[in-house]
Amino acid sequence: EQIQFDASRVKDFVRDHELEQIKAQAETARKTLIEGTGAGNDFLGWIDLPVDYDKEEYARIKAAAEKIRKDSDVLVVIGIGGSYLGARAAIDYLKPNFYNQQPRDIVDAPEIYFAGNSISGAYLNDLLALIGDRDFSVNIISKSGTTTEPSIAFRVFKAKLEAKYGKEEAAKRIYATTDKARGALKTEADEAGYESFVIPDNIGGRFSVLTAVGLLPIAVSGADLDALMAGAQAMRDSVKTTPFEDNPAMQYAAFRNIFRNKGRQIEILANYEPALHNISEWWKQLYGESEGKDGKGLYPASYDLSTDLHSLGQFVQDGNNILFETVLDVEKPMSDVTIQEDPENLDGLNFLAGKKMDDVNKNAMMGTMLAHTDGQVPNLMIKIPARDENSLGQLFYFFEFAVGVSGYLLGVNPFNQPGVEAYKKNMFALLGKPGFEEQAEILKKRLSE
Numbered sequence: 001e002q003i004q005f006d007a008s009r010v011k012d013f014v015r016d017h018e019l020e021q022i023k024a025q026a027e028t029a030r031k032t033l034i035e036g037t038g039a040g041n042d043f044l045g046w047i048d049l050p051v052d053y054d055k056e057e058y059a060r061i062k063a064a065a066e067k068i069r070k071d072s073d074v075l076v077v078i079g080i081g082g083s084y085l086g087a088r089a090a091i092d093y094l095k096p097n098f099y100n101q102q103p104r105d106i107v108d109a110p111e112i113y114f115a116g117n118s119i120s121g122a123y124l125n126d127l128l129a130l131i132g133d134r135d136f137s138v139n140i141i142s143k144s145g146t147t148t149e150p151s152i153a154f155r156v157f158k159a160k161l162e163a164k165y166g167k168e169e170a171a172k173r174i175y176a177t178t179d180k181a182r183g184a185l186k187t188e189a190d191e192a193g194y195e196s197f198v199i200p201d202n203i204g205g206r207f208s209v210l211t212a213v214g215l216l217p218i219a220v221s222g223a224d225l226d227a228l229m230a231g232a233q234a235m236r237d238s239v240k241t242t243p244f245e246d247n248p249a250m251q252y253a254a255f256r257n258i259f260r261n262k263g264r265q266i267e268i269l270a271n272y273e274p275a276l277h278n279i280s281e282w283w284k285q286l287y288g289e290s291e292g293k294d295g296k297g298l299y300p301a302s303y304d305l306s307t308d309l310h311s312l313g314q315f316v317q318d319g320n321n322i323l324f325e326t327v328l329d330v331e332k333p334m335s336d337v338t339i340q341e342d343p344e345n346l347d348g349l350n351f352l353a354g355k356k357m358d359d360v361n362k363n364a365m366m367g368t369m370l371a372h373t374d375g376q377v378p379n380l381m382i383k384i385p386a387r388d389e390n391s392l393g394q395l396f397y398f399f400e401f402a403v404g405v406s407g408y409l410l411g412v413n414p415f416n417q418p419g420v421e422a423y424k425k426n427m428f429a430l431l432g433k434p435g436f437e438e439q440a441e442i443l444k445k446r447l448s449e
């Protein structure tokens, strides 16, 4: 079953000729993307990745995952940005809620924690305490091999591994996912003998979930990589050739640009399953880094429903009219609960007795979509068949392809991220990194003013 895009609720916001006009531009953008003739065309390795991946490495990823599943109670995945968001999103999406806390006979896999995605010492201390004396392995993921947050965390967990197992045995529990030839991490991996996996040169961090970056942690969770890749492959085959009218990625790219052209500034991605929270976090990086440049772009926001209807719902319904909404609808829940009859019926909810919670959830979703539409917030919808590997592979690829088309429609290079360097330069200068002395003087003066 394929993911569907549904724009039937935005008819009052978009005229037919507007869609007709953007169609030609979207076709040009797709051609530019597929033929590799646009800006950032040295970062298009993700387009054919679902078919054109390194089969030998793929087998090694599966073997490494099996080893970790056998010899470790815990896997620590160290990385930031594109080097961790996809794996975290996938594991939450594919596995039961509370994955790490579930009895291990329900989730037959190691606990998986993510580190190196902040600069909090307390977070690392708490994770060290949680691991305690248990057996663990580390997957350090960094394309550059020099990113501050993961590098600091790696020092901490490498020290714990070496203290527990000795240097030689520790090296067998460290898996490095990095550039194929360059960078500090590659040099260390080669010297110390860590098993290493490659982040291809032509795939940027935020497009890397279907490389070893995402695949190794996802495989450790016990998910079916073949089905994930098959889903991505099916979506690739479809969006590259399907006509505009029936093409979910082209439609999504077109509608979000129409709304942007009309002055909407924020796209809010909504879900009705807590397990999709981190899909939104992954999506925010993909869309924010790809389009937020040259003073342009939609701000990618997200919320979890119905939870946030009780907080942000007021703003969406009734506040500053700068939003449009894209709803992720998982059509078939992973499991469900039947609502019971209560003889006292003090809450007056006996009319729900016998109904499944998913039925209530879907009615909340439809009711909210209509209410927000009435509140002048257009609602797009992405219908996802189920929380399984095939759907997830489709979803990842759908969003990647759509952002390529959408970025070209916007007139930016969707594949670079010049803006993420600015804070790093300031941080290094303030911390006294050699070579940053002049900048340090300027910043310290500014801070003392």
Ligand code: PA5
Pocket (backbone or CB within 6 Å): 080, 081, 082, 083, 141, 142, 143, 144, 145, 146, 147, 150, 204, 205, 206, 289, 417, 420
């Ligand atoms: O998209 C990006 O380039 C960033 O978010 C990176 O993924 C992030 O900074 C991690 O970089 P690296 O993998 O080099 O450690």
